[in-house]
Amino acid sequence: xxxxxxxxxxxxxxxxxxxxxxxxxxxxxxxxxxxxxxxxxxxxxxxxxxxxxxxxxxxxxxxxxxxxxxxxxxxxxxxxxxxxxxxxxxxxxxxxxxxxxxxxxxxxxxxxxxxxxxxxxxxxxxxxxxxxxxxxxxxxxxxxxxxxxxxxxxxxxxxxxxxxxxxxxxxxxxxxxxxxxxxxxxxxxxxxxxxxxxxxxxxxxxxxxxxxxxxxxxxxxxxxxxxxxxxxxxxxxxxxxxxxxxxxxxxxxxxxxxxxxxxxxxxxxxxxxxxxxxxxxxxxxxxxxxxxxxxxxxxxxxxxxxxxxxxxxxxxxxxxxxxxxxxxxxxxxxxxxxxxxxxxxxxxxxxxxxxxxxxxxxxxxxxxxxxxxxxxxxxxxxxxxxxxxxxxxxxxxxxxxxxxxxxxxxxxxxxxxxxxxxxxxxxxxxxxxxxxxxxxxxxxxxxxxxxxxxxxxxxxxxxxxxxxxxxxxxxxxxxxxxxxxxxxxxxxxxxxxxxxxxxxxxxxxxxxxxxxxxxxxxxxxxxxxxxxxxxxxxxxxxxxxxxxxxxxxxxxxxxxxxxxxxxxxxxxxxxxxxxxx
Amino acid sequence: xxxxxxxxxxxxxxxxxxxxxxxxxxxxxxxxxxxxxxxxxxxxxxxxxxxxxxxxxxxxxxxxxxxxxxxxxxxxxxxxxxxxxxxxxxxxxxxxxxxxxxxxxxxxxxxxxxxxxxxxxxxxxxxxxxxxxxxxxxxxxxxxxxxxxxxxxxxxxxxxxxxxxxxxxxxxxxxxxxxxxxxxxxxxxxxxxxxxxxxxxxxxxxxxxxxxxxxxxxxxxxxxxxxxxxxxxxxxxxxxxxxxxxxxxxxxxxxxxxxxxxxxxxxxxxxxxxxxxxxxxxxxxxxxxxxxxxxxxxxxxxxxxxxxxxxxxxxxxxxxxxxxxxxxxxxxxxxxxxxxx
Numbered sequence: 001x002x003x004x005x006x007x008x009x010x011x012x013x014x015x016x017x018x019x020x021x022x023x024x025x026x027x028x029x030x031x032x033x034x035x036x037x038x039x040x041x042x043x044x045x046x047x048x049x050x051x052x053x054x055x056x057x058x059x060x061x062x063x064x065x066x067x068x069x070x071x072x073x074x075x076x077x078x079x080x081x082x083x084x085x086x087x088x089x090x091x092x093x094x095x096x097x098x099x100x101x102x103x104x105x106x107x108x109x110x111x112x113x114x115x116x117x118x119x120x121x122x123x124x125x126x127x128x129x130x131x132x133x134x135x136x137x138x139x140x141x142x143x144x145x146x147x148x149x150x151x152x153x154x155x156x157x158x159x160x161x162x163x164x165x166x167x168x169x170x171x172x173x174x175x176x177x178x179x180x181x182x183x184x185x186x187x188x189x190x191x192x193x194x195x196x197x198x199x200x201x202x203x204x205x206x207x208x209x210x211x212x213x214x215x216x217x218x219x220x221x222x223x224x225x226x227x228x229x230x231x232x233x234x235x236x237x238x239x240x241x242x243x244x245x246x247x248x249x250x251x252x253x254x255x256x257x258x259x260x261x262x263x264x265x266x267x268x269x270x271x272x273x274x275x276x277x278x279x280x281x282x283x284x285x286x287x288x289x290x291x292x293x294x295x296x297x298x299x300x301x302x303x304x305x306x307x308x309x310x311x312x313x314x315x316x317x318x319x320x321x322x323x324x325x326x327x328x329x330x331x332x333x334x335x336x337x338x339x340x341x342x343x344x345x346x347x348x349x350x351x352x353x354x355x356x357x358x359x360x361x362x363x364x365x366x367x368x369x370x371x372x373x374x375x376x377x378x379x380x381x382x383x384x385x386x387x388x389x390x391x392x393x394x395x396x397x398x399x400x401x402x403x404x405x406x407x408x409x410x411x412x413x414x415x416x417x418x419x420x421x422x423x424x425x426x427x428x429x430x431x432x433x434x435x436x437x438x439x440x441x442x443x444x445x446x447x448x449x450x451x452x453x454x455x456x457x458x459x460x461x462x463x464x465x466x467x468x469x470x471x472x473x474x475x476x477x478x479x480x481x482x483x484x485x486x487x488x489x490x491x492x493x494x495x496x497x498x499x500x501x502x503x504x505x506x507x508x509x510x511x512x513x514x515x516x517x518x519x520x521x522x523x524x525x526x527x528x529x530x531x532x533x534x535x536x537x538x539x540x541x542x543x544x545x546x547x548x549x550x551x552x553x554x555x556x557x558x559x560x561x562x563x564x565x566x567x568x569x570x571x572x573x574x575x576x577x578x579x580x581x
Numbered sequence: 582x583x584x585x586x587x588x589x590x591x592x593x594x595x596x597x598x599x600x601x602x603x604x605x606x607x608x609x610x611x612x613x614x615x616x617x618x619x620x621x622x623x624x625x626x627x628x629x630x631x632x633x634x635x636x637x638x639x640x641x642x643x644x645x646x647x648x649x650x651x652x653x654x655x656x657x658x659x660x661x662x663x664x665x666x667x668x669x670x671x672x673x674x675x676x677x678x679x680x681x682x683x684x685x686x687x688x689x690x691x692x693x694x695x696x697x698x699x700x701x702x703x704x705x706x707x708x709x710x711x712x713x714x715x716x717x718x719x720x721x722x723x724x725x726x727x728x729x730x731x732x733x734x735x736x737x738x739x740x741x742x743x744x745x746x747x748x749x750x751x752x753x754x755x756x757x758x759x760x761x762x763x764x765x766x767x768x769x770x771x772x773x774x775x776x777x778x779x780x781x782x783x784x785x786x787x788x789x790x791x792x793x794x795x796x797x798x799x800x801x802x803x804x805x806x807x808x809x810x811x812x813x814x815x816x817x818x819x820x821x822x823x824x825x826x827x828x829x830x831x832x833x834x835x836x837x838x839x840x841x842x843x844x845x846x847x848x849x850x851x852x853x854x855x856x857x858x859x860x861x862x863x864x865x866x867x868x869x870x871x872x873x874x875x876x877x878x879x880x881x882x883x884x885x886x887x888x889x890x891x892x893x894x895x896x897x898x899x900x901x902x903x904x905x906x907x908x909x910x911x912x913x914x915x916x917x918x919x920x921x922x
Contacts, residue, residue: 300885307666307679352659356697359664417868420879424697427869431657441778442868446763453768 036316036554036570037563039090044264044559048580051265054274054282055292058241063224064208065143066150071294073208074567077261078247078268079229080211083117083136083190084202088260088574090562095373095478097202098259101131101212101230103188106205112197112518113162117190117205124252125214126229133184134176135212141169141179142218143209150221154476156204162193175215197518199525203477229253232263245270262560264576277301283553284314289577290558294569295320296550306361306551316552317361318563323371324353324363324422324472326413326429326543327455327501332467335411339403341540342384344411344468346396347436351389352428353545356421363546365389369484369533371547373565375522376480376529383537386544396436408437414455414469417444425545426470440468456498469501472548478566480529481516488536489513502541509535612916616839619915626911632904640710650691651704655869658699661685667696668886684889695876696887705871706897712865712872713901716786717852723791725845728798729837733829735799736806747803750796762789763864782866790855798844802837809833839916846909850902857898873898 031041053075060069064080067073077085077100085100087093099105106117123131143150144158146168161181169175183191194201217228225238232255233247247268255263270292274282280301282288291297297305305311326348334340350365357363367386370377385392400406411433415426423444430440443466445454454460455469475483486492490505491513509532516528536542552570554561557578564571620626639646647654663670669685672678684693684702692702735746769785776784809815810833818832857874859865865872876894884891 299882303666303668303680303883303886307663307668307677309677352698355659355662355664355667358667361665415868417865417875418862418878420882423868423879427655428657428698430869431655443778444865444867446862446864448763 031313031554033312033315034317036552036561037090037318039562040574041554041561042556042559042578044576044578045262046559046576046578046580047264048266049264049577050267050269050579051575051577052269052271052287052289053292054271054279054288054290056274056276056279057293058272059245059270059292061152061221061224062227062235062239062245063150063221064211064227065139065213066152066221066224067208068152068154070567071292071569074294074564074569074572075270075292076208076211076227077231077573078233079227079231079235079250080208081123081230081258082206082208083119083210084206085260086206086564086566086571088262088564088571090564092373092565094562094564094571095375095566097206100258100260101136101210102205106202108201108520112199112520113194115192115194115201115205117192119188119190120257121188123230123254123257125212126234126250126252128252129214130187131212131230132187133190134187135214136190136210137179137182137184138169138176138215138218139211139213140182140209141166141176142213142220145179146170148220153209154207156207156476157209160194160198160201160204162195169215169218170220199517199519200477200479200481203479203482206477232258232261233268236267242272244272261573262576264559264574280553283555286555286557289555290570290572290575291553294552294567296552301553302358302551305553306358314554314556316554316563317549318552318565318568319364319371319373320474320548320550321371321373321478321565321568322472322474322548323366323369324357324425324470324545324548325366325369326545327469327471328541328543329461329467329469329502330505330539330541331458331462331503332465334403334405334409335467337403338540339399340405340409343396343399343403343405343436344433344438345384345386345540345543346392346399347433347438348386348429348543349389349391349432350386350545352432353425354389356424356428357546357548358551361549361551363548366544366547368544369488369536369542370480370529371475371483374475374478374480374483374529376526376533378530378533381530381534381537384540391432391435393436396438400437408439410439410441411467412441412443412465414443414445414450414461414464414466416447416450416470418447422470422472429468429470451499452497455501456494457496458493458498458503459495461501461503468543470545471501473499474568480525480532481513484529484532484536485513488532488541504536504539504541506535506539509539612839616912616915620911623911623914625907626915629904629907629909629911632900633908636710636901636904637714639707640714643707643711646707647701647704651707652690652701654700654704654708654871656700658690658694658701660699661694662697662699666886667883669694669696669699680886682888684887686889692893693887693889695890696883700869702890702893705876706873706893709871709873709876709894709897710901712783712870713853713856713874713898716783716790716856717849719783719787720790720794720852720856721845721848723787724795724848725798725841727792728795729802729834729841731795732799732802733806733833733837736803737810737825737829737833743803746799750799753793753796756793758789758793759858759862761793762859763862765789779866779870786856786859786865789859790852794848794852794855797848798841801840801844805837805840806833809836843909843913843916846905846912850905850909853898853902853905 035041060072061067064076081101083102084097087096087098101119103118103120106115108115140157143153144155145166148170149168163181166179181193212230226235229250232250232253234250236246236248239245276298277300279291280297328341328344329335354363354365365387367382372379413426416422426442433440473487486499488504490510493500493503512528512532516525519525559576560574561570661669661673666680668680670678671681686693690701695702731746735743815832818828860872860874861878865875873894880890
């Protein structure tokens with residue numbers, strides 16, 4: 001990874017500090033560029049005031065059981081506590097799981113298939129009734145099982161639990177009848193039975209689907225109108241999509257039972273359907289506090305602020321968890337030959353890809369598959385001398401000779417043509433390859449169908465000789481399995497919607513994936529993920545591009561601000577405002 | 582007043598039609614002349630026409646123009662770009678010098694540079710004209726051919742043929758074309774019908790635009806044919822024993838040339854916009870081949886740092902469409918028998 005990138009970031013921080021000192025009068029808190037990526041900015045325990053969120057679309061859903069967007073997973077914790085959640089801490093500490101509704105961390109049986117979770121006693125909903133284990137079981141049922149299961153969220157429980165014939169709670173009669181894979185021996189205990197051991201199960205328990213929903217309160221997708229609160233805030237009025245959301249304090253919530261929420265503001269408001277440029281402008285003007293989507297500034301304001309030395313003090317520049325890379329297909333000629341794939345690795349200068357994302361502020365040059373926040377990542381591992389950003393044309397030529405194409409070869413690159421940054425990246429790759437004598441032709445496809453029917457279809461890839469395909473990947477949770485299994489396990493290759501686009505089917509790698517799910521020691525797991533990463537790079541099946549970074553505006557009045565790598569955005573549960581009146 | 586431009590031999594021997602024919606022939610020969618005379622006196626239409634002619638020359642001689650005044654359209658000039666803001670620097674040697682609001686316009690780069698990779702915008706606009714015009718002309722040709730053929734048949738034959746063709750036109754006009762285009766672009770592989778890559782993409786664009794726009798021409802041609810088929814010269818030909826083919830192509834079609842020409846000229850700008858829209862949506866030709874619509878689409882992500890990148894391709898589309906429309910309007914007025922001389 002880029003020591004160059006780090007050096008530059010450090011230098012920028014110094015200049016930003018210097019520039020800020022004169023200016024930080026009123027709201028200024030003396031924070032520096034990118035400080036919120038690694039530490040808590042503006043720590044405070046001043047309660048009160050209104051925290052103002054806005055989002056450019058409508059919220060995906062307010063229902064914690066019906067969502068796949070990280071910002072809802074983060075935000076819904078205001079009113080929906082989950083069994084486990086991520087520690088409220090910056091940096092690597094933020095990826096640690098802690099009990100939320102749970103009384104302590106779950107226990108697993110010796111064979112790895114039975115997980116027991118105790119929940120805290122005396123927890124209450126906003127109406128004062130008690131939160132019981134069966135409500136959590138019901139919440140998991142409604143979001144995972146049956147034809148009418150809520151559509152938006154992932155279906156991990158359905159894939160993992162040892163349950164064959166349960167067809168969901170909406171069939172009429174007793175909603176949980178026949179759902180035996182989760183037992184509730186008493187009101188405060190849940191026992192999960194899995195098909196087979198799954199080491200990452202704790203991450204699944206941190207998903208918002210484990211927020212309790214009493215069966216008699218459920219209204220299917222309409223439940224989002226008023227989610228019964230288990231957290232420090234509740235809906236003020238019924239929610240109508242598009243009209244925004246207002247949260248007020250829930251007096252039944254007990255701070256003593258909660259490890260992560262500071263609950264400082266009195267009110268929390270969400271405006272929906274505000275245009276991105278307006279959101280950014282109002283953030284800068286102090287009329288808004290947080291862009292709910294958490295993806296950072298739009299291009300307009302970003303372009304203005306990153307070139308302004310003083311404004312930089314209000315910017316954070318964390319990694320988004322997304323890795324943009326090039327799949328190097330192992331079946332399409334001549335890339336079925338390892339040396340030809342390696343030639344591509346040496347021939348592509350990563351600097352061109354980095355430029356497409358906005359230079360060092362837009363992304364770190366990647367030299368391996370796993371993003372740096374995930375255990376097992378070894379940023380110093382750089383088998384193809386990619387960190388410098390420059391191509392190694394000599395080495396590429398050697399490899400081309402080795403694979404029987406000393407004068408170059410033809411290859412196609414697939415790309416989503418309606419994504420300018422990706423097109424820019426691919427155009428740079430094309431020029432880089434041309435210098436080594438590799439003639440690349442770009443094939444553009446609409447992003448709507450790209451992941452499913454073009455890049456995601458091995459038949460299409462073979463028919464159209466898509467040797468190279470540009471792609472981006474983000475994990476549902478910060479572990480090597482969560483990140484790599486879909487894109488690198490040979491058993492994950494599918495006919496449509498395929499994510500293992502390089503069609504890497506290496507027995508050694510497949511075996512490691514099979515083994516790692518029953519390994520419990522995190523250290524040992526991390527070693528296996530590092531080993532998989534190394535094997536993939538030796539196979540040259542993925543050409544790492546950049547680990548993307550976002551530029552987030554941090555208003556001066558926002559307190560306890562820090563970037564949590566688990567959510568890839570600020571941790572919303574600790575935020576407060578200095579304007580407490 | 583419309584009349585055949587090319588009177589059939591057989592009609593000239595008949596009395597008293599022969600006399601009438603002869604007079605009309607005299608009038609019709611001068612109609613084109615009248616039209617041309619009117620057009621020449623219309624400076625707006627003429628301006629549009631001259632611009633269109635120039636644009637065609639620009640497209641044809643794009644390699645020469647970029648050789649003299651620009652750079653290869655795909656050549657990067659990254660040394661002039663600030664990697665962080667992705668815009669063109671005022672001073673390439675000073676990363677804090679700020680963004681050049683003109684986007685780097687200079688004698689070296691007449692219309693400035695694209696953001697990110699710094700390609701020469703002048704060259705890309707000039708090359709972009711090729712795709713825009715090629716697709717617009719070919720697709721217009723396609724819909725004129727289909728529209729005229731089916732329109733004449735529907736209008737002349739009437740009956741169930743007319744019903745079938747007219748309903749087909751209704752269906753085509755109601756078709757959600759943009760959605761269909763996106764879906765089709767997703768299904769069509771990169772090698773088909775003996776074409777590959779950009780040639781195939783262009784063929785697909787031409788097909789989609791042309792094949793679904795023909796009813797616009799078709800309706801007009803059908804309407805004109807309905808009136809023409811009742812006219813004396815058609816009946817005369819029919820009474821002389823002329824076959825359907827002869828009447829359609831020798832009697833009626835020549836009278837349709839003027840309206841077809843006018844509407845084709847007015848369809849071209851629509852099709853230019855359509856091509857731009859499809860490129861905008863990512864179903865156009867492949868990068869890095871420049872197209873105006875594609876450039877406009879990409880530019881929206883960078884407008885704060887490179888406003889010229891939005892304005893220039895937008896202006897190119899706007900001026901071209903305007904020129905075609907002005908020319909087409911002038912042409913219509915010139916051919917309109919009701920307009921005064």
